[in-house]
Amino acid sequence: MPDHDLKTPAAPARPGLRPALGLVWGLGSLLSAPSALAQTAANTPTTPSTTQNSAATVTTSTTSINGGEKIEVKAHKPASAVLGDAKPIMQIQADEIRSYGVDTAADLLTAIAPETRSGRGATGNTPVVLLNGKRISGMQEVNDLPFEAIARVEIFTEEEALRYGYPADERVVNIITVKNFRAVRMRAYGSTSTDGGGDDGVLGASFTKLSGERRINLSARYEAQARLLDSDRGITPPSASSLYSNAGNVTSTDGGSLDPALDALAGQSVTSAGVPSLASGQIPTLQDFTTYANAPHVSSDASDYSLQPRTHELNLNGVYADQIFKDVSASFNASYTHSNSESLQGPARGILTLPSGSLYSPFSQDTLLYRDYTNVSALQQRSHTDSVHAGVNFNGDVGNWKWNSTGSFDRSTTATNSQTGLDLSAAQTALTEGLVGFDPFSEVDRSWLNSRLVNQGHTTGTTGKISGLVSGSLFSLPAGDVSTSIAPTGTLTEQNATSISQGKLQRTHISRDVGTLQINGDIPIANARKHVLSFLGKLDANVNGAVSQVSHFGTLGTIGGGVTWEPVPWIQFPFSVTDRTEAPSATSLVAPQIETPNVTTYDYVTGRSVQVTTISGGNRNLRAADRHEISIGTILSPTFLEGARLHVNYVRDRNHNPVMSLPTATAAIEEAFPDRYQRNSDGILDVVDIRPVNALMEKRNEWNATFSFSRPLGKKPEGKGGKHGAGGRYYIVLTQVWRLKDTVQLRSGLAPIDLLNGGTIGGTGGQPRHEVELQGGVFKNGLGFRLVTKWQSATSTLASTHANSLFFSDLATVDMTAFADLGEIPRWQNRNWAKNFRVMVSVSNLFNSRIRARNGSGITPAGYEPAFLDPLGRTISFSIRKSV
Secondary structure, three states: OOOOOOOOOOOOOOHHHOHHHHHHHHHHHHHHHHHHHHHHHOOOOOOOOOOHHHOOEEEEEEEOOOOOOEEEEEEEOOOOOOOOOOOOOEEEEHHHHHHOOOOEHHHHHHHOHHHHOOOOOOOOOOOEEEEOOEOOOOHHHOOOOEHHHEEEEEEEOOHHHHHOOOOOOOOEEEEEEOOEEEEEEEEEEEEEEOOOOOOEEEEEEEEEEEEOOEEEEEEEEEEEEOOEEHHHHOOOOOOEOOOOOOOOEEEEOOOOOOOHHHHHHHOOOOOEEEOOOOOOOOOOOHHHHHOOEOOOOOOOOHHHEEEEOEEEEEEEEEEEEEEEEOOEEEEEEEEEEEEEEEEEEOOOEEEEEEOOOOOOOOOOOOEEEEEEOOOOOOOEEEEEEEEEEEEEEEEEEEOOEEEEEEEEEEEEEEEEEEEEEEOOHHHHHHHHOOOOOOOOOOOOOHHHHOOEEEEEEEEEEEEEEEEEEEEEEEEEEOOEEEEEEEEEEEEEEEEEEEEEEOOEEEEEEEEEEEEEEEEEEEEEEEEHHHOEOHHHOEEEEEEEEEEEEEOOOEEEEEEEEEEEEEEEOOEEEEEEEEEEEEOOOHHHHHOOOEEEEEEEEEEOOOOEEEEEEEEEOOOOOOOOEEEEEEEEEEEEOOOOOOOEEEEEEEEEEEEEOOEEOOOOEOHHHHHHOHHHEEEOOOOOEEEEEOOOEEOOEEEEEEEEEEEEEEEEOOOOOOOOOOOOOOOOEEEEEEEEEEEEEEEEEOOOOOOOEEOOOOOOOOOOOOOOOEEEEEEEEEEEOOEEEEEEEEEEOOEEEOOOOOOOOEEEOOEEEEEEEEEEEHHHOHHHOOOHHHOOEEEEEEEEOOOOOOOOEEEOOOOOOOOOOHHHHOOOOOEEEEEEEEEO
């Protein structure tokens, strides 16, 4: 049974660890030395804190009129508080966390993702996560923390990230744990779709113990996901290149006429023809081919395509943290992940050359025979990934200065085998030599189809990172202390990629060294509480800069600044400007070249869906991107509406040389990158190269808003640590994103692509102009309910003609979760079996809503069926969770 006690003091330091970590203490002293010198130079007195974790001390002095009496008032900042005095834009208390129905901290971060989304930088940035106000070595440190171990969560603006040595394009989430907790947790989860198939199952177990600064967390998790086929949803994929079929099609070797005599019989020039239906061993004539002249067979086997791959994943994770010296704490983390993925990529296929002198050829020249061979298993793509992570993290205090040092090592190996077709060399020899009984037009014996063409890719990535942080006050101004954060970081990345495509071996390697020094300064200008420019309320300025030395790219820089104005305690107006240069990731440069056949793609040029072979991988010619951002916000915490917060933010982003992939074949994109799209002799799209490229310019303006409201239900009774079930709580969170501008200019001289008005660089239309999410939940007496509704506006992609354009509907979804903590239901409170036992039922996409796509003629092209865009639709999940 878990136990909580917020009043138990931290465990004493472990003396046995001190000799092994003396070097780390030296590093911390070295990092803090400049800060200490600056503090001495400013003649600022340093008073060692006597509180646990060296909490910051704020001293206010007053002197009586006669000067004979001095009164000092000291207030201790909580040890789990973030650096600086920023106010959170949202707080989530323990009882509200319980009403989310989540299992771990990772689940909670997913649930609150709309509130932690930043409109700055590359969209979709994940937040910076702190644990008890301190940096962590990686997400593995917090992912598996049970929700019962979390006392509260605070969300801060991007400016707080600067104080911790991170760029100002990520919001900050501070997870604050209870002081004492112990539990062994077991969980089983299963889900299925109401349309059938797509089953998913998870088994997990963990041990967690918190005791002051000591933290132990061991966890294991296994997940298996079933394969879902096109045939399970009644989807018929388009024929690959319009030539492969079960019966077979023939074309000339040069794309011209098959045979002048066939042209005369058909009364037209015949460049392709379907194979006639004949008895096995029957010799075809030219007359037999006239029925299918220029009318090749089309066939698709929906059971040979995966909508959702079959996957297996095993994750092992361990964390140990403790206080190793009086003012130094440390954490160690190691994790391992193994995952497999397997998908079907269409029927096994191949091309045979039919010699003009063959018994089975009525043609006067050699021809090509395209066939699918359905009597053997479909083409498969398999991927195996093994990842290891090790992290170490140290936090300490020197006087009023704080320091942090982290180190991490990550190594990931991925092997991908993609079957692209059949190796028909043996069959070709039999056909060329006229082997008796080998009929290329009838069912070919499986013994001729055993060998396959395989595109292999192997990537090994290794990253080592060491970073430090020193933060504290430099000197005092009338309005407050001028503080700084200095964060040096060193990263070494090795990427090795090997690919074998069409028998050709390619090797790529990159070794990247990145050294970064980031400096942040916070300068108080006005402070009404200290009677400094009181008419302004509270006004703070921020300046920050970073310089990075990146191998192969040279010196890259970042400079930024801003102000936060608080005219009254319940209103804040943050403003910031940032200019930075960003190098592309090592993976974008050297990922192995992988060919994936039979990928459904809509060709906006011809207005039809086709199956193409995609080429993915890296591009060593990528250039660094230059980004300029302006952000203006408003944060309201009205005193007349307790528990309510509103955060509104406007972002203007200009990005030169952005890196992006181009999977969609529109006329504008093909004009800008003609070498990325290959068409056959009939003008049908055949190969699409989706490796990343640099565009010329991206411009984006948006504003986003978050409104949160949370209130307790009834009074919270006194008790051990403020037990979660006490009183209950309800909450509402409303988030919205409104995109005002989103354009991409691919090349100089070309018109920008307006992603909000018919332009696209993706597969499902442009960007939704408006997105809204509304969450609500309630928890009381052991019963909880959570509702999440999402809506996004319609999009479109305009082609050269209205008929070839695609129009995508808006989308509204509703997710519902109901759960019961059996041990907190009044009738079962005294039952041992019910204690810490949770049963949960969830329904995702309650109304089975999907995006509807139509072209200008009102037809849904292949590859855009609702079930293709969202294979699962409505899913129902059930889980049980027990802690002891």
